[in-house]
Amino acid sequence: MNAITISANGHVTFSKALLRHLRVRPGDKISLDRFPNGELRVRTVRPVGKIDGFFGSLKREGQRPNSIEEMDEAIAKGWVDEP
Structure with missing residues (x-):
């Protein structure tokens, strides 16, 4: 069990292990x-x-x-003629 302590301000801190798991x-x-x-999940x-955010993401500078x-x-060509 991973117990979490509540601060006086009501804040909680998750352990690094839990953050990695998430x-x-x-x-x-x-x-x-x-x-x-x-219980909480x-x-x-x-x-x-x-998809709009992806358009142009592979473009190289000046291309x-x-x-x-x-x-x-x-x-x-099947990209076989050029590297």
Whole structure:
């Protein structure tokens, strides 16, 4: 059992082992689900992204976007001609 002490201000501190188990770091969020018998379920809150946030993320600095024709050509080559 992992006991947690409550401070005078009502704050709690999780041990490093528990934080590692939850896979959280400073700034991350956790969720507490309450149950009628006084139990809590602690879960990591994972941000839900949208595909819009991914667009352009692989672009290198100074690189222009490839045209559809260039993409089709690369697919047809199968990337075997160039590293």
